[in-house]
Amino acid sequence: xxxxxxxxxxxxxxxxxxxxxxxxxxxxxxxxxxxxxxxxxxxxxxxxxxxxxxxxxxxxxxxxxxxxxxxxxxxxxxxxxxxxxxxxxxxxxxxxxxxxxxxxxxxxxxxxxxxxxxxxxxxxxxxxxxxxxxxxxxxxxxxxxxxxxxxxxxxxxxxxxxxxxxxxxxxxxxxxxxxxxxxxxxxxxxxxxxxxxxxxxxxxxxxxxxxxxxxxxxxxxxxxxxxxxxxxxxxxxxxxxxxxxxxxxxxxxxxxxxxxxxxxxxxxxxxxxxxxxxxxxxxxxxxxxxxxxxxxxxxxxxxxxxxxxxxxxxxxxxxxxxxxxxxxxxxxxxxxxxxxxxxxxxxxxxxxxxxxxxxxxxxxxxxxxxxxxxxxxxxxxxxxxxxxxxxxxxxxxxxxxxxxxxxxxxxxxxx
Numbered sequence: 137x138x139x140x141x142x143x144x145x146x147x148x149x150x151x152x153x154x155x156x157x158x159x160x161x162x163x164x165x166x167x168x169x170x171x172x173x174x175x176x177x178x179x180x181x182x183x184x185x186x187x188x189x190x191x192x193x194x195x196x197x198x199x200x201x202x203x204x205x206x207x208x209x210x211x212x213x214x215x216x217x218x219x220x221x222x223x224x225x226x227x228x229x230x231x232x233x234x235x236x237x238x239x240x241x242x243x244x245x246x247x248x249x250x251x252x253x254x255x256x257x258x259x260x261x262x263x264x265x266x267x268x269x270x271x272x273x274x275x276x277x278x279x280x281x282x283x284x285x286x287x288x289x290x291x292x293x294x295x296x297x298x299x300x301x302x303x304x305x306x307x308x309x310x311x312x313x314x315x316x317x318x319x320x321x322x323x324x325x326x327x328x329x330x331x332x333x334x335x336x337x338x339x340x341x342x343x344x345x346x347x348x349x350x351x352x353x354x355x356x357x358x359x360x361x362x363x364x365x366x367x368x369x370x371x372x373x374x375x376x377x378x379x380x381x382x383x384x385x386x387x388x389x390x391x392x393x394x395x396x397x398x399x400x401x402x403x404x405x406x407x408x409x410x411x412x413x414x415x416x417x418x419x420x421x422x423x424x425x426x427x428x429x430x431x432x433x434x435x436x437x438x439x440x441x442x443x444x445x446x447x448x449x450x451x452x453x454x455x456x457x458x459x460x461x462x463x464x465x466x467x468x469x470x471x472x473x474x475x476x477x478x479x480x481x482x483x484x485x486x487x488x489x490x491x492x493x494x495x496x497x498x499x500x501x502x503x504x505x506x507x508x509x510x511x512x513x514x515x516x517x518x519x520x521x522x523x524x525x526x527x528x529x530x531x532x533x534x535x536x537x538x539x540x541x542x543x544x545x546x547x548x549x550x551x
Contacts, residue, residue, distance in 0.1 A: 194526065194546030195252035199225045199245045201541040202234075205257045209234040210243070212345045212466075213530040213542045214271045215520045219280040223247040223520065224320040225530055226260065226271040226284070227542055234539060237294045240267040242286055246320050251528050251544045260284070260323055261314065266291035268312070268326075272344030272362050276389050277352070282316045283390035285343040285362045286326070298340050299367050299377040309334070309341040313390055329393045333364075333384040339377055340367040343384075346414050346468045346518040354421040356446030360386045361396070363413035363425060370404055378402055379430045381410035381454065383447045396447040399454050408439045408454045412466040415447075416477060423447050424500045426469045426479065427454060436485050437461055440500055459503040460494060461485045469500075470519035470527060475551035479503060480517040480529055488515045488538045491531055493550060506550055513538035525549055 200210035207229040214226040224246050231239040242261040245254040261268050272285040289298060290307040298308050311333050312326040334341050341364065348362040362384050367377035380400035386393045399410055410427035418424050423443040429436075438457040441450050460467075460479060465488055467481030476495040483492035483505070491514035493507040509529060515538040517531035526548050534540025 194548055195250070196543060196545040197247075197252055197254060198541045198543050199247075199251075199254045199530070200227045200229075200243075200257075202539070205229075206231075207241075207243070208232055209539055210542050211532060211539050212269060212271065212516055213532060214273055214344060214346050214518045215528065215530040215544075216273045216275050216282060216347050217520050217522065217528075218275055218282065218319045219277060220319055221248075222319040223251050223528065224273070224282060225251075225254070225542075225544065226273060228269040228271070229257075229259070234537070237267055237289070238291050239265045240269050240291075242268055242271050242284075244320055247544075250522055250526075251530075251546060258320075260320075261286060261312075261326055263288050264291075270342045270345045272346065272348045272364075274348035274350055274360050274362070276358075276360060277350060278358055279389050280317065281389070282320055283348075283360060283386075284314050284316070284323075285348065285384075286312050286314070287341055287343050288312060295340060300375045301339055301369065301377075308339065311341060311343065311384075313393065315390055329384075332393050333382075333395050334366070335395070335398075338366040338368055338380075340379075341365070342412065344414075345412065345466060345516065347520065349415050349417055349423070351417055351421070351423070351446055353417075354446070356387070358387065358389075359446050360390055361415060361423065361447045363415045365411050365413055365427075368400055368402065370402055376404070378404055379409045379411045381413050381425070381427055381441075383413075383415070383425075385447050397443065397450050399441065399450060407456055410439050410441075410454050411464075414467060414469045416469045416471040418471060418477070418499050420499075422451070422499070424469065424471075424477065425450075425454070426457070426460075426467060426500065428464055428466055429456070430464060436464065438467065438481075442500075457500075457503070463488050466516045468517050468519045470521060472525075472527065472551055473521065475525065476506075478506070478519060478527065478550065480509075480519050480531065482514045483508070487513070489513045491517065491529075491533065493529070493547065495550065507547060509545065509547070513540075515539055522546065525551060 229243040370376040383396040411430035413427040438460040441454040444451040484490040495506040515532035
């Protein structure tokens with residue numbers, strides 16, 4: 137049986153009858169110890185990785201593997217390093233299947249040794265038999281808190297039904313924020329922010345996935361910025377949706393949130409329909425956004441954009457990024473301190489496989505391959521800075537499917 141650390145979802149909006157009788161009510165976790173105590177000085181048994189050897193790699197480990205703690209599978213990795221140096225790895229714990237809908241929790245494991253070993257699996261947020269996922273965490277350097285954005289929907293509806301506009305507002309995608317002030321040991325109750333960051337005509341909505349960013353310089357210093365994507369009805373067919381990109385931001389440590397830029401194109405034949413998006417702050421203070429390109433002639437390439445006002449608007453809208461080819465999949469970007477901009481994602485243009493690190497020395501204009509991490513099946517990923525010239529990569533991989541497990545590896549000397 138998997139451990140149950142119940143985090144109730146509360147909202148200023150009344151919960152619809154959809155959730156009546158569902159085990160949503162729980163005790164606030166603020167100040168409450170979760171399973172497992174401080175990891176400092178404690179030996180934590182890690183799970184042995186099953187992947188191939190990693191060039192330029194340090195230690196590897198597997199924080200999440202299919203079947204662990206009663207979960208059928210784990211997907212959608214995200215990772216942050218706290219101000220105290222703790223790594224917190226997040227994933228969707230999918231209870232009954234690997235499907236994108238159904239009973240899905242947000243789970244996490246913590247590491248005190250740079251990801252070489254991990255503490256016990258803990259449930260960060262549980263929405264009963266429904267879906268809570270797309271974790272997008274960021275560490276607020278001013279407070280030291282982990283701020284986590286996530287999205288929910290009813291467990292008995294599918295993404296296709298949401299995209300077609302066939303569900304109620306209560307069943308559809310809703311946006312939440314929760315936080316931890318003790319390196320992810322305990323979490324506040326999720327608080328709904330849907331009305332502030334999701335337009336009424338949007339259907340699907342997803343935060344991240346993967347780590348969010350905090351602006352560290354310039355007039356918007358301290359702003360938390362979370363990339364997101366959404367769908368809207370195509371102009372000629374109300375049952376057909378097209379994807380778009382947006383961001384949301386907070387200027388008060390995650391207390392309140394506002395909608396930033398939006399990038400939509402109702403033309404289904406357009407070259408760019410941005411989807412899951414990742415962001416990084418460039419050395420000059422600009423924000424760089426890199427998106428999965430979900431449809432159109434350039435569907436096997438990425439798209440990217442820039443903002444020079446902290447994510448409020450785009451100074452250059454999304455365009456095809458021809459120097460990153462690969463399958464339609466989520467990816468991650470990270471600006472290395474004193475080094476290049478780094479991207480992680482599968483490099484096989486016909487399948488989710490061949491996890492590769494790429495780098496850009498011209499602020500994302502062009503990209504080159506820097507390190508082939510694995511030749512195996514591979515899917516979603518997230519990057520984290522570990523200090524010095526070392527980065528960490530948390531990514532889906534396997535030999536049977538690309539999500540048999542979520543593996544972590546240290547990568548040294550990329551720059």
